[in-house]
Amino acid sequence: MRLQYTNHIDCSEEEQPPAILECDVVIVGTGAGGGIAAEILARSGLKVIMVEEGGLNTAKDFKLQEKQAYAELYQEVAGRQTKDKAIQILQGKTVGGSTTVNWTSSFRTPKQTLNHWQQEHDIQGLDDKNLAPWFAWVEKRLNIKPWTVAPNANNQLLANGLKKLGWHNATIPRNVKGCANLGYCGMGCPIDAKQSMLVSCIPMALNLGAQLITKARAERLIMARSEYGSEQSSDRVRGVWLTSLDKYGQVKQKNVTQILAKHSIIAAGAIGTPALLMRSKLDKCNPNIGKRTFLHPVTASIAQMPEQVNGFAGAPQSIYSDQFLWRDGVKGELGYKLEVPPLHPVLASTLLRQHGQQHFDLMQNFTRYQANLALIRDGFHSQSNGGQVLLDSDEYPELDYPLNEVLWRSFKDAMLKMAEIQFAAGAEKVLPLHMDAQPYKTWPQAQRAIKNLPTKALRWQLMSAHVMGGSAMGANTNNSVCDSLGQVHEVENLSVMDGSLFPTSLGVNPQLTIYAISCKLSVSLVQRLQQTMSIKLPDDLAVLSRAIPNNATFD
Numbered sequence: 001m002r003l004q005y006t007n008h009i010d011c012s013e014e015e016q017p018p019a020i021l022e023c024d025v026v027i028v029g030t031g032a033g034g035g036i037a038a039e040i041l042a043r044s045g046l047k048v049i050m051v052e053e054g055g056l057n058t059a060k061d062f063k064l065q066e067k068q069a070y071a072e073l074y075q076e077v078a079g080r081q082t083k084d085k086a087i088q089i090l091q092g093k094t095v096g097g098s099t100t101v102n103w104t105s106s107f108r109t110p111k112q113t114l115n116h117w118q119q120e121h122d123i124q125g126l127d128d129k130n131l132a133p134w135f136a137w138v139e140k141r142l143n144i145k146p147w148t149v150a151p152n153a154n155n156q157l158l159a160n161g162l163k164k165l166g167w168h169n170a171t172i173p174r175n176v177k178g179c180a181n182l183g184y185c186g187m188g189c190p191i192d193a194k195q196s197m198l199v200s201c202i203p204m205a206l207n208l209g210a211q212l213i214t215k216a217r218a219e220r221l222i223m224a225r226s227e228y229g230s231e232q233s234s235d236r237v238r239g240v241w242l243t244s245l246d247k248y249g250q251v252k253q254k255n256v257t258q259i260l261a262k263h264s265i266i267a268a269g270a271i272g273t274p275a276l277l278m279r280s281k282l283d284k285c286n287p288n289i290g291k292r293t294f295l296h297p298v299t300a301s302i303a304q305m306p307e308q309v310n311g312f313a314g315a316p317q318s319i320y321s322d323q324f325l326w327r328d329g330v331k332g333e334l335g336y337k338l339e340v341p342p343l344h345p346v347l348a349s350t351l352l353r354q355h356g357q358q359h360f361d362l363m364q365n366f367t368r369y370q371a372n373l374a375l376i377r378d379g380f381h382s383q384s385n386g387g388q389v390l391l392d393s394d395e396y397p398e399l400d401y402p403l404n405e406v407l408w409r410s411f412k413d414a415m416l417k418m419a420e421i422q423f424a425a426g427a428e429k430v431l432p433l434h435m436d437a438q439p440y441k442t443w444p445q446a447q448r449a450i451k452n453l454p455t456k457a458l459r460w461q462l463m464s465a466h467v468m469g470g471s472a473m474g475a476n477t478n479n480s481v482c483d484s485l486g487q488v489h490e491v492e493n494l495s496v497m498d499g500s501l502f503p504t505s506l507g508v509n510p511q512l513t514i515y516a517i518s519c520k521l522s523v524s525l526v527q528r529l530q531q532t533m534s535i536k537l538p539d540d541l542a543v544l545s546r547a548i549p550n551n552a553t554f555d
């Protein structure tokens with residue numbers, strides 16, 4: 001059955017949106033955080049408008065073609081990078097946000113992370129016990145279950161190497177329904193099997209009367225009294241200014257529409273949310289905005305196997321290892337999670353950066369490559385402070401993420417472990433993703449070489465698909481942006497609900513944490529709004545709401 005996307009305005013089309021639109025709640029961004037919030041608020045009877053800078057692309061538009069998908073569904077055509085170009089950043093820019101293009105791995109937040117947040121970042125009400133019912137609700141809603149189909153060869157080889165070495169390995173739960181095991185999740189699921197926000201919460205909200213405005217960038221918040229940064233500061237927002245975009249995402253008309261709302265939710269992702277708060281000058285009164293942005297920076301190792309691997313086919317991620325995630329305790333040397341990426345030719349060729357004949361030769365064996373990833377758990381060590389979102393002269397965001405010794409030590413350790421796993425799984429050659437590395441034929445040879453690889457930005461090929469932080473939660477206004485219910489400290493009717501809320505990275509792929517926390521925060525927002533509006537939480541969520549502590553203040 002085709003999903004219905006009613007009540008939709010596409011600003012790239014001829015007609016401009018109305019100059020003023022009114023609603024109860026405006027939600028900026030339709031990814032993991034914004035999508036969940038839209039469903040819960042609409043089901044509670046609130047008039048919701050969702051704003052998305054990407055387009056409405058659905059199953060019929062997904063052609064399993066990298067060249068099309070990266071251009072149409074990703075931020076900066078999948079070429080977003082940190083300021084020094086050292087880390088490639090993948091983020092979605094389409095209805096459903098990064099959930100439309102993600103790889104479906106669904107993990108609950110580790111206990112260690114939640115305890116650390118409570119102890120070191122004054123976060124209240126988000127411990128393991130408190131979050132359990134919210135995780136359960138989301139898991140049911142998005143059909144999150146362990147993947148029972150046999151892993152594809154790319155994942156199976158990770159499992160084989162781990163087993164041979166006696167290291168931890170386990171199956172990844174996925175948010176899919178009727179998955180045909182195609183392997184093209186990163187290009188948008190062509191059969192609506194992936195339970196992303198695009199096919200679940202957003203159509204539900206639209207069916208209940210919510211409105212969706214696409215190719216519309218939230219430019220800045222409309223402050224109630226005066227702009228921050230001027231002498232008198234404001235404590236309320238009236239809504240957001242929208243800029244319309246053309247079909248290529250270029251500015252069509254700045255500040256074309258005002259959306260006036262009783263409450264505003266920013267869910268534009270961990271680069272987009274701080275950027276919008278900064279364009280609105282809120283960083284003048286809260287300098288924590290845009291700081292401590294984390295990436296789970298990823299280093300990778302490619303192995304040439306004797307057999308065909310065809311890393312583009314089959315569920316992209318189904319095996320993981322936490323053998324080294326907490327290798328030196330929570331606050332010690334940065335630990336890492338091991339997984340594999342899907343290997344599609346364009347993405348793989350940008351990673352295999354050698355040039356000319358050498359690159360051509362490498363790509364000849366593409367179907368026999370297996371790849372391991374290590375996702376570094378940044379933000380827990382005293383010297384791991386992440387990056388900072390900055391605005392360029394056009395007020396467009398960029399992320400400055402300096403690399404330092406504590407990260408280099410971790411990248412090197414992870415590279416050694418990944419190569420060891422690949423040789424244990426039967427690799428003929430292993431190629432660490434580093435500009436100065438060669439394909440190595442034996443583990444001792446690789447071990448010697450990796451130990452000597454220069455730890456320099458742009459030599460080491462790094463990437464991330466997990467941007468987090470920059471609008472951190474916390475009770476202490478000196479080191480956070482929002483309280484534990486996501487409300488921006490200085491502004492009464494402004495919330496953040498996305499991955500930018502995290503005070504550190506997670507140590508697991510982020511989507512399920514974002515869903516569960518946004519679910520809890522949306523329900524608490526409805527509880528607050530129902531004091532003055534005749535709205536009602538649906539029964540399944542009203543039951544859960546009893547778990548919300550009232551120790552984070554709203555008024």
Ligand SMILES: Cc1cc2nc3c(=O)[nH]c(=O)nc-3n(C[C@H](O)[C@H](O)[C@H](O)COP(=O)(O)OP(=O)(O)OC[C@H]3O[C@@H](n4cnc5c(N)ncnc54)[C@H](O)[C@@H]3O)c2cc1C
Binds near residue numbers: 033092103105219
């Ligand atoms: C290729 C890829 C694979 C991934 N695989 C996994 C996985 O397997 N498991 C997992 O847990 N996580 C995965 N992730 C990460 C996960 O999808 C994200 O962490 C999560 O979706 C982030 O949610 P969010 O709400 O913070 O932001 P997003 O989901 O990124 O949504 C933010 C939305 O806001 C929009 N936006 C930004 N600025 C504005 C503005 N000013 N005005 C209007 N709209 C704006 C963006 O276009 C975007 O649609 C993956 C991500 C990628 C890119």
Ligand code: SF4
Binds near residue numbers: 176188190191193
């Ligand atoms: S692997 Fe499953 S969820 Fe991913 S694109 Fe294929 S059918 Fe969709």
